Amino acid sequence: MKAIMVQDLTRDYNGQRAVDGISFDVEPGEIFGFLGPNGAGKTTTIKMLTGQLRPTSGTAQVMGCDVVEERQALKPQIGVVFENHNLYERLSAGDNLRFYARLYRVKKARVEEVLAHVGLTERARDKVGTYSNGMKQRLLIARALLHKPKVLFLDEPTKGLDPNVARDIRAIATELADQGMTIFLTTHYMEEADQLSDRVAIIDQGRIVALDTPEHLKAEYGEDERTTLEDVFVQLTGRYLGRESLE
């Protein structure tokens, strides 16, 4: 069974097509990079795959669960690390996690485990409002891992973080993938995508314009061995801006 199966997935917003008939599969244990410029449809796709948004047409399954018809069955299978730090800032990290532990019906001992996993045990009693961005990001990961999901969605997990914290987050992602967790990663950092992803899909204006391993993409679109994933990305998604500017 594929971890994620997407077929002709489309989503319209007020007459505008945000996601336009995309199709792809993600294998279990794979880190799948989903890249695209702002407004390309990345977040809309994640929202559809996590059951927050109903597709206009097409189908998607995550761990065999249809994202529309089997949304409740889907929820325990997935963990989501959101782009924004959506935590209860007046509550402590422990209270935040204990609340979600109740929703997921996992034992409270698991809270201590995930806190230790992301290195927040010492500050577990502090209000989240007093945390740095890096600590909040760690807590978001802890929350997403609380119920041991099969698929983890990481939406811009290292955005705005200092290099040391970003490296820690990447190490956690790699470790989780090594343990068999499927990771669906969106990021603006091409180097990060290149380093982490087994395969990469580049989405632009709602359509997937390229999907392959970073090495194949670089080989296919690059001019020499110095070509980076960023070069490929710019080549595939930046041309419109260039044309518009020239015109």
Place this chain on the structure above:
Amino acid sequence: MSAITRNFMDNIYMAWAIGSKDIVDALKNKNTRTNIALLVFIVVFFYWSSTPRPFDKKIDVAIYDEGHSSLTDLPTQLGDGYSFRFYEVSSLQEMERMMGYKQLGIVVPSDFDRTLEAGGEPELTGYILWVHRTRVSDLELKYSDKFSELLGQPVRVEIGENFVIPQPDVETSTVQFTILFAVFWMAISIVPHLMMEEKQTRTMEALLVSPASAGQVVMGKALAGAFYILLSGGLFFALHWAYVTHWGLALLAFLCTALFSIAVALALGVFIKSPQQVRLWMFPIVAVLLVPAFFASEPNLAVNLKAIFSWLPTTAMVEMVQFSFSSHAPLSQLLKNLALALGSTALVFAIVIWKIQRADR
């Protein structure tokens, strides 16, 4: 366990998990604490303003004077700043009806003047509203003292168990409005903000990818609101318990008011996108739902307005509370009020559910 029971239990579990988090989290919010403190102040203030205070020196008396005695011809001003205001009535029934806002009803015996002239100690039969029943001995003492001062010789006011339970169409205070205001205020100052905050901080997204459904999230918010509404109801009844003649009806009216307020608050929470908009909408909602309920029983209100106001659910709820303070509840009117209250609550809840079901579109 059947699927329906399991589903029900699951809904309760999730709603409680979310609600209990919100109950604690709301207390950590400065705005919520301010709103709760303000509400407590308002409820206590209304209680204080509806209670006879030591510096109230006007004694309003409805007098049924069978023998047309000289009592009401006397000057009404007393030396210690107290003054009497007499309202003469022609029957005991009229006296009881008139005692809406009067502190005291007095039946003057036909031989009152003769007893006075003979130097005896005449006895006036006093009537007080049911709500003051715990203060009989104090009031007997106070009124005997004041009437003695007025007449210049000893007079005894005997109240005993002469308690007037108001008729359902007689208002004795504005207390019945206080419960509507308290519950409504609590609901719309807490529930929409709980939902708004989840949307603004985007914790709603995390909730919706958790096993909690959108409906359970809303139920959780309603539960948190219900907790604070129960507290405000508890405070209200702790202060105003003496008004209640029918506890079953009082609790039913409170329940209807609570459900309706929660439904309106949830509607605000799901339809409105920012706290600024909530504040903007609060005024028209209060103007449409609370102000008419306050004025609906005003005797001088235009007939057309009275008829319109009587169809508002909030007016129906206030009237139900008033019935619970009265001698009896007219069945047809009670049923109409109940239908209005529950019907409008069901309608608002249906709109909220419809909106929630469309949240992923």
